[in-house]
Amino acid sequence: MSGRWARGAWAVGAGLALLAGLAWLVGPSSALLLAAGLAAIGGVSWLPGRAVRVVGAALLAGTLFACGRGGLDAGPAAALALGVAALAARLLPVAALRRLAFAIPSLVLLVFVTTLLMYEAPGNPFAQERVASPQVEEALRAQYGVPRSGTAFFAVYMKRLLLDGSLGPAIKVQGRGVVDLLAPAVPISMALGLLALIIAVALGLLLGIRAGLRPQSAADYGSMGLAMLGISLPNFVIGAALMIVFALQLGWLPVAGWGGYAHLWLPAVTLALPYAAYIARLARSGTIEVMQQDFIRTARAKGLPERSVVLKHALKGALLPVVSFLGPAAAGILTGSFVVETLFGIPGMGQWFVKGALNRDYSVVLGTALFYATLITVFNLLVDLAYGWLDPRAVSEP
Amino acid sequence: MGGAAGALLEVRDLHVSFDTEAGAVPAVRGVDLRVQRGETLAVVGESGCGKSVTALAILRLLDPSGRIERGAVRFDGQDLLGLSEPEMRALRGRRIGMVFQEPMTSLNPVFTVGDQIGEVLAIHRGLGKRERRAEAIRLLEKVGIPAAAERVDQYPHEMSGGMKQRVMIAIAIACEPEVLIADEPTTALDVTVQAQILDLLRALQQEMRMAIVLITHNLGVVAQFAQRVLVMYAGKIVERSDVATLFREPLHPYTRALLRALPSRSAHAERLVSIAGTVPSPLEYPPGCAFCARCPDVLPRCADDEPRLEGVEAGHAVACWLHAGTGAR
Numbered sequence: 001m002s003g004r005w006a007r008g009a010w011a012v013g014a015g016l017a018l019l020a021g022l023a024w025l026v027g028p029s030s031a032l033l034l035a036a037g038l039a040a041i042g043g044v045s046w047l048p049g050r051a052v053r054v055v056g057a058a059l060l061a062g063t064l065f066a067c068g069r070g071g072l073d074a075g076p077a078a079a080l081a082l083g084v085a086a087l088a089a090r091l092l093p094v095a096a097l098r099r100l101a102f103a104i105p106s107l108v109l110l111v112f113v114t115t116l117l118m119y120e121a122p123g124n125p126f127a128q129e130r131v132a133s134p135q136v137e138e139a140l141r142a143q144y145g146v147p148r149s150g151t152a153f154f155a156v157y158m159k160r161l162l163l164d165g166s167l168g169p170a171i172k173v174q175g176r177g178v179v180d181l182l183a184p185a186v187p188i189s190m191a192l193g194l195l196a197l198i199i200a201v202a203l204g205l206l207l208g209i210r211a212g213l214r215p216q217s218a219a220d221y222g223s224m225g226l227a228m229l230g231i232s233l234p235n236f237v238i239g240a241a242l243m244i245v246f247a248l249q250l251g252w253l254p255v256a257g258w259g260g261y262a263h264l265w266l267p268a269v270t271l272a273l274p275y276a277a278y279i280a281r282l283a284r285s286g287t288i289e290v291m292q293q294d295f296i297r298t299a300r301a302k303g304l305p306e307r308s309v310v311l312k313h314a315l316k317g318a319l320l321p322v323v324s325f326l327g328p329a330a331a332g333i334l335t336g337s338f339v340v341e342t343l344f345g346i347p348g349m350g351q352w353f354v355k356g357a358l359n360r361d362y363s364v365v366l367g368t369a370l371f372y373a374t375l376i377t378v379f380n381l382l383v384d385l386a387y388g389w390l391d392p393r394a395v396s397e398p
Numbered sequence: 399m400g401g402a403a404g405a406l407l408e409v410r411d412l413h414v415s416f417d418t419e420a421g422a423v424p425a426v427r428g429v430d431l432r433v434q435r436g437e438t439l440a441v442v443g444e445s446g447c448g449k450s451v452t453a454l455a456i457l458r459l460l461d462p463s464g465r466i467e468r469g470a471v472r473f474d475g476q477d478l479l480g481l482s483e484p485e486m487r488a489l490r491g492r493r494i495g496m497v498f499q500e501p502m503t504s505l506n507p508v509f510t511v512g513d514q515i516g517e518v519l520a521i522h523r524g525l526g527k528r529e530r531r532a533e534a535i536r537l538l539e540k541v542g543i544p545a546a547a548e549r550v551d552q553y554p555h556e557m558s559g560g561m562k563q564r565v566m567i568a569i570a571i572a573c574e575p576e577v578l579i580a581d582e583p584t585t586a587l588d589v590t591v592q593a594q595i596l597d598l599l600r601a602l603q604q605e606m607r608m609a610i611v612l613i614t615h616n617l618g619v620v621a622q623f624a625q626r627v628l629v630m631y632a633g634k635i636v637e638r639s640d641v642a643t644l645f646r647e648p649l650h651p652y653t654r655a656l657l658r659a660l661p662s663r664s665a666h667a668e669r670l671v672s673i674a675g676t677v678p679s680p681l682e683y684p685p686g687c688a689f690c691a692r693c694p695d696v697l698p699r700c701a702d703d704e705p706r707l708e709g710v711e712a713g714h715a716v717a718c719w720l721h722a723g724t725g726a727r
């Protein structure tokens with residue numbers, strides 16, 4: 001009666017159910033492809049170190065080539081990609097290469113799944129076109145590279161991405177590429193996301209650590225009450241409330257629309273508050289736990305002032321749960337920005353994503369999704385590095 | 399016993415209790431102790447009798463729920479309980495060092511041992527970064543850690559338990575304290591390492607002429623190490639004596655039971671002492687002698703009447719009705 005078998009059976013059962021669900025949703029052949037992709041990515045954890053070096057470097061070379069092709073000819077791009085990848089295979093630790101071996105195929109899988117889902121959604125980029133004669137539609141499909149089946153589109157998209165480093169033409173915006181379209185929006189969205197993340201972390205840590213140092217005090221109940229509010233109120237309520245108070249009543253900040261970076265404050269706070277609340281709770285429990293450790297008593301027995309006991313000996317430990325949450329928090333803040341950008345009329349990536357989805361502009365949707373996914377992947381990598389620095393016990397592969 | 403005026407560290411009538419959901423836990427109920435310069439005082443007793451709480455109360459490091467309800471702590475003529483927090487901090491780690499029971503968890507896992515030794519050197523001796531490192535290496539060598547120049551940059555998880563306890567000792571002696579409080583410094587370690595750590599403490603004591611308060615539940619350690627002994631039971635001192643007298647002529651039935659439970663073969667010397675019956679919970683100490691329920695020689699009055707610690711001969715005192723009024727006082 002070992003629990004391992006029961007768990008194994010569970011996993012197999014769940015896997016089969018997932019596969020059946022997928023087959024029903026996207027058709028059996030795509031479902032099988034998807035399952036194979038997932039299995040391959042999962043298999044990376046079992047690859048031996050040597051293989052990880054080869055696979056990771058090869059994937060890195062492919063990615064670098066695609067990126068390089070955005071501005072270079074095939075020859076120099078290939079040289080650059082191979083050179084950097086060879087160096088990476090030599091120098092990077094296996095753990096980092098293993099991450100790459102996970103992350104890059106995951107991004108490809110993301111493109112695949114997004115494509116399938118977009119094709120499942122009713123309508124297509126050419127459905128609303130006034131002149132909808134079949135011949136014209138075929139010509140348009142050929143021109144923009146949008147075949148009738150999802151898997152075929154995926155093939156066209158990936159080929160274009162890998163060989164030309166291009167995100168393709170925007171289907172609904174005449175004569176412009178997805179890259180040209182998104183480029184001006186990127187810094188705005190990045191600034192918004194970064195500002196929101198900074199506000200969330202700073203506010204959350206401040207409230208959480210204060211509360212954790214004196215559990216059951218007034219400061220504790222106060223900040224945790226605030227945190228409950230922050231977590232339970234939806235974005236648009238917080239946003240509207242902030243607009244009313246700070247823009248309409250006090251007139252300190254612009255209401256909405258775009259006219260410079262001062263316009264980012266309200267949306268950033270709106271985005272940040274729920275995450276600040278969550279981080280506050282994590283920081284509080286982290287602080288409470290670390291303050292009960294024996295080494296805190298040692299620090300006091302050395303004669304350290306309480307300030308150093310907290311800021312030096314307790315802080316790193318209290319940060320650990322917060323840092324593990326930063327990956328999901330960043331993902332949440334970025335996706336949350338779709339709603340908030342729309343709410344505040346900020347011309348960022350979120351607007352293109354929403355427009356793209358409404359117009360069934362497949363290339364625009366994939367471009368934004370890929371951009372956000374890459375950003376989140378890179379961010380998670382940084383979080384991992386930070387984690388290793390905070391906790392030297394976190395074992396790393398050589 | 400030496401005159402009270404000469405005592406380096408003196409605790410008088412210490413009462414400590416903890417606020418808990420079940421009520422106030424009286425962990426220490428009237429402890430007196432005196433340590434002269436350079437001597438070793440052992441404090442012995444079963445788990446839970448209040449040894450650690452006494453030690454932490456001396457340094458004022460009790461948990462927030464713990465309260466010193468009564469008593470006095472004097473160190474070199476100063477009343478420690480009356481000092482401000484900054485004055486107290488200036489003593490901790492500089493004039494009074496402490497080594498804790500749990501070497502595995504007493505070092506911060508996220509800093510190198512060099513950093514953790516260096517901290518004391520920075521606050522109490524004002525050393526700069528480079529000097530701290532050199533001094534940390536010297537201290538590591540002093541506590542017998544081989545390849546100290548490499549070890550100094552390691553994290554605690556890269557070291558064994560005995561090694562960590564050596565690092566703890568290095569931290570505690572970094573400023574050559576006048577008193578070292580060692581709270582069961584070897585309990586968590588295995589037998590061979592225990593002996594090494596005790597040897598180290600003895601060597602350091604001789605070199606620096608510091609007093610040691612050695613907390614232990616092992617009378618075998620006491621015999622090798624200390625000059626005087628306090629036997630604690632249920633938050634009180636039940637017998638106080640010099641070591642030779644205690645082993646020759648233990649008076650309190652609890653002390654006798656401890657001695658009987660001590661295996662004579664040294665191979666098992668560190669086995670936990672076990673005596674029939676259980677220690678009463680601090681929440682239900684009886685009005686009389688706390689040992690009466692386990693005592694083989696119990697008298698009718700023991701359950702209701704509490705015996706006081708009384709001298710029976712010079713330097714030997716016991717709190718037991720069997721011996722009440724027998725001494726010269």
Ligand SMILES: Nc1ncnc2c1ncn2[C@@H]1O[C@H](COP(=O)(O)OP(=O)(O)OP(=O)(O)O)[C@@H](O)[C@H]1O
Pocket residue numbers: 416417418423424425443444445446447448449450451452461463464499582615680
């Ligand atoms: N923080 C605390 N809160 C509540 N009770 C406590 C606390 N610390 C200690 N006590 C109680 O005080 C009593 C004495 O504890 P202490 O740690 O001094 O025992 P000890 O003699 O050091 O035992 P050991 O040999 O296990 O270390 C115990 O009954 C314990 O339950």
Ligand SMILES: [Mg+2]
Pocket residue numbers: 449450451499581582
């Ligand atoms: Mg103890």
